[in-house]
Amino acid sequence: MASNQADTGRLCKRSIAELVNKEHETIGIPSRTREVALKAGLALLLTLAMTFIALPLVALFLKSPPETILRSLHDPVVMDALRLSLATSTLTTLIVVLMGTPVAYVSARFHYFGKDMADSLIDLPVIMPPAVAGIALLMAFGRMGIVGQHLNALGISIAFTTLAVIIAQVFVSSPFYIRQARTSFEDVDQAYENAARTLGASRVYTFFHVILPIAMNGLISGAIMAFARSLGEFGATIMFAGNFQGRTQTMPLAIYTAMQGDLDVSLCLAIILVTISFVVIVLVKILTRRVYKNVRN
Amino acid sequence: MLEIDIRKKLRDFDLEVKLHVARGEILMLVGDNGCGKTTLLNLVAGLYNPDAGRIALFGRVLYDSALKVNIPPESRNIGYVFQSYALFPHMSVYDNVAFGLCTRRLPESDIRLMVKDHLEAAGLWEIRKAKAVDVSGGQKQRIALARALIIDPVLLLLDEPLSALDVHRQAHMRKELREMIHSACVPCIIVTHDLRDVACIGDRASLLEKGKITLTGSAQDVM
Numbered sequence: 001m002a003s004n005q006a007d008t009g010r011l012c013k014r015s016i017a018e019l020v021n022k023e024h025e026t027i028g029i030p031s032r033t034r035e036v037a038l039k040a041g042l043a044l045l046l047t048l049a050m051t052f053i054a055l056p057l058v059a060l061f062l063k064s065p066p067e068t069i070l071r072s073l074h075d076p077v078v079m080d081a082l083r084l085s086l087a088t089s090t091l092t093t094l095i096v097v098l099m100g101t102p103v104a105y106v107s108a109r110f111h112y113f114g115k116d117m118a119d120s121l122i123d124l125p126v127i128m129p130p131a132v133a134g135i136a137l138l139m140a141f142g143r144m145g146i147v148g149q150h151l152n153a154l155g156i157s158i159a160f161t162t163l164a165v166i167i168a169q170v171f172v173s174s175p176f177y178i179r180q181a182r183t184s185f186e187d188v189d190q191a192y193e194n195a196a197r198t199l200g201a202s203r204v205y206t207f208f209h210v211i212l213p214i215a216m217n218g219l220i221s222g223a224i225m226a227f228a229r230s231l232g233e234f235g236a237t238i239m240f241a242g243n244f245q246g247r248t249q250t251m252p253l254a255i256y257t258a259m260q261g262d263l264d265v266s267l268c269l270a271i272i273l274v275t276i277s278f279v280v281i282v283l284v285k286i287l288t289r290r291v292y293k294n295v296r297n
Numbered sequence: 298m299l300e301i302d303i304r305k306k307l308r309d310f311d312l313e314v315k316l317h318v319a320r321g322e323i324l325m326l327v328g329d330n331g332c333g334k335t336t337l338l339n340l341v342a343g344l345y346n347p348d349a350g351r352i353a354l355f356g357r358v359l360y361d362s363a364l365k366v367n368i369p370p371e372s373r374n375i376g377y378v379f380q381s382y383a384l385f386p387h388m389s390v391y392d393n394v395a396f397g398l399c400t401r402r403l404p405e406s407d408i409r410l411m412v413k414d415h416l417e418a419a420g421l422w423e424i425r426k427a428k429a430v431d432v433s434g435g436q437k438q439r440i441a442l443a444r445a446l447i448i449d450p451v452l453l454l455l456d457e458p459l460s461a462l463d464v465h466r467q468a469h470m471r472k473e474l475r476e477m478i479h480s481a482c483v484p485c486i487i488v489t490h491d492l493r494d495v496a497c498i499g500d501r502a503s504l505l506e507k508g509k510i511t512l513t514g515s516a517q518d519v520m
Contacts, residue, residue, distance in 0.1 A: 194344050195383035197370040199397035199448060209396075213387045 057274060064267040072268035080246040081254035081269060088162065088250065089230040092169040096177045096226045099170075101219065104181030105207070126175045133171055134239025141167065142240075164241035165248050169230035177219075177226040184218025185211065221287040228280040232273065299452055299484040303340055303350030303360070312336060312508035318484035318501075320355075323475070325499030326488045327519060333508045334488040335380070338454045341486070342377050343370035354451055354484075371400070373452075376445030376483075380456040382437045384429035390440055391416065391425040397448035415443045435466050442474070446481055453478060453485040459494060471497040495519060 072078055107119055125133060141148045142159040151158060158164050188211050196206040212219075234252040241248040243257060251269050258265035299318040304311065312333045318324045326334050339345045341352060341359075349362040359368045384393050394415055398408045416422040419439045424432055429440060438458060445453065458474065459467045475498045478485050487498060495502050495516045502519035504512040512519055 189381070189383070191379050191381055191383035192385060194339070194342075194370075195377070195379055195385075196396070196400075197344065198342050198373070198375055198377040199444065200371050200374070200400035201396075202371055202400075205400060209399075210385055214385070216387075 060267065060270055060274065064264075064271055068264050069268045069271060072262075072264045075262075075265050075268075077245060077249075077254055077258060077262075077265055078268055081249055081251045082272065084162070084165070084246065084249065085231055085251040088165045088169060089227050092166050092173060092230040093177075093223055093227040095166070095170050096174045097219070097223050100174055100178045100222075100226075101181060104178045105185050105211070107178070108182045108185035122178050123175050125172050126179075130172060130233070130235025131239055134168065134236035137164075137168060137171060137236060137240040159240060160242040160244070160248065162241075162247055165237055165250060168236040168240045169233050172233050172236055173226040173229040176229050177222040180222030180225060181215070181219050184215035184222070187218070188214045217287045221284045224280050224283050224287075228277060231276060298355065299341075299486075300351070300353045301337075301341060303347040303352060305336070305340060305345070305347045307333060307336065307508060310507045312340075314505070314508070314510055316503060316510055316513065318486060320484055321479060321482045323478055323485045323487060323498060323500045325495045325502040325516065325519075326486055326505055327490060327492070327495055327502055328505035329490065332505050334490075334505055335456055337505070338377070338456055338486065338488060341452070342375050342454055343368060343373050374448065374450055376448060376450030376453045376481075378438075378441045378445050378453075378455040378458050380458075380460060380488075382441040382461070384437055384440055384444075386428070386430045388429060389426050390421055390429055390432065390436075393429050393440055394421075394444050394447055397444060401448070411447060415447045419443045434461050434463070435470065438462060438470065442477060446477070450481070451483055453481060453483055455485065455487040457488055457490075459489070459491070467491075467493075474498055 103122070107115070107122070128136075138159060139145050141151070141164070143149065143152050143157065145159075148158060158167065192210050192214065193206055196210045197203075201209065231250075232252055233250070234256070237248065237250060238253055238256075243249050243253050245254075249257065251273055255266045255269045255273075258269070298320065301317070302315045304313045306312075309331075310333070314333075314337055316324070326337065328334050336345065340347050343359065346367060347360060347362065350360070351358065351362070352360040354373075358364065358366045359373055360366060385396065388396070391412060395408050395412045398411060403411075412425075413422065416425055419442070421436065421439055421443065424436065429437070432440070438461065442455075442458070455474075459470055462470060471494065478498075487494065489495065499516045502514065502516045503510050504519055
């Protein structure tokens, strides 16, 4: 029965292929010309897509002469934003890695009640509009927020401080790390863990000496993605932390503010961000390639 | 002596095994794919928990459901060679073999001497610095065995140790494997579905079918 169905399937496929060939023969298009036309069409589409992405970046560099960029680098707005962005993004990445690694490992290795729900909740900030994230954080940790009001009573204020910048960044960037780390842990063969245990290693020793080093490239790649996302964070930060130079004004916020006055400052900051983004992409690509190589081995 | 009397409910059938292996004896566990051979090894190693029963090794209880005893795998001191060998890919050959000694926090000088002895005995000293993933199949097998033997185990479990080797090398390794295991002088269970392994390596063999031992006897009897 099954073999009859398979034969019928093969006959149908052959008939369709013959019909298509016959149709092309009748309308007089040689197969070689068709192949060339297909390749040319694809090349055109690829060129259009590349141009669409590259054009704004090229325009950004063409409109920013090096001497203007160098001059703007000494502007206090640029320096404050750069310093604040690098400091908060670094701290954010550290927090995300420390908190996210155990979460990702548990998510990759264990099954528990409500796991699907927990995984969805972790991924939610990726698709949540940043402005919504900002207002949600304000409702939680703002002066009148459900947690913030109690902290406020103790004299602790979070909203519109540098701490708020970090909280906003952790909120939006943690899924980028946790998702990547979860995949990296899932890729580590359970047999390595079992082998380590039978050789006398405790769960903790196994995690630090076997699992973590094997998954390391993936974890670094995730941390870089989280760092880049923190560096580019805008919506949640401006809603929850405000826009105060030197305190909460990160690079994206400074670009937005400077657009209304000094365009050179905006361009300078934009070029710094584009350069960092490019370096991030290259690093992630190199590390991801290494991960695949390890997994293949 | 290793004494096993355990039960575990698996997806398709119930695993119910009762067997014993004497000191220095090699028991070949034979059966079709999916009959529960690897699961049985994992249960003995403590990587899975039985539903009920008892596992004891030279009088030391490793698992007893009635007494609520369940020694974790890291405290059982069992040498286990996995089917895929499970060599740590980020470590060198040397570090793989030294791993079990490092977990025991032995002095560095003792570790160096013991690893050197085992690597030289296995003909692996020259490649000690190579990454474990970059060596040949036969070398991987010897590394996995050296790693399992260096911890001075009280029991050896080998899961299809020759299946990843080509036919020519398998014939050579059977003799070598038998000698190495006998020199360790501990009970040993080897999982295989190759009757040539049963004939050349084993002292005794058991046939496992859908989780039950249906035949135990000499290698000739089972074949």
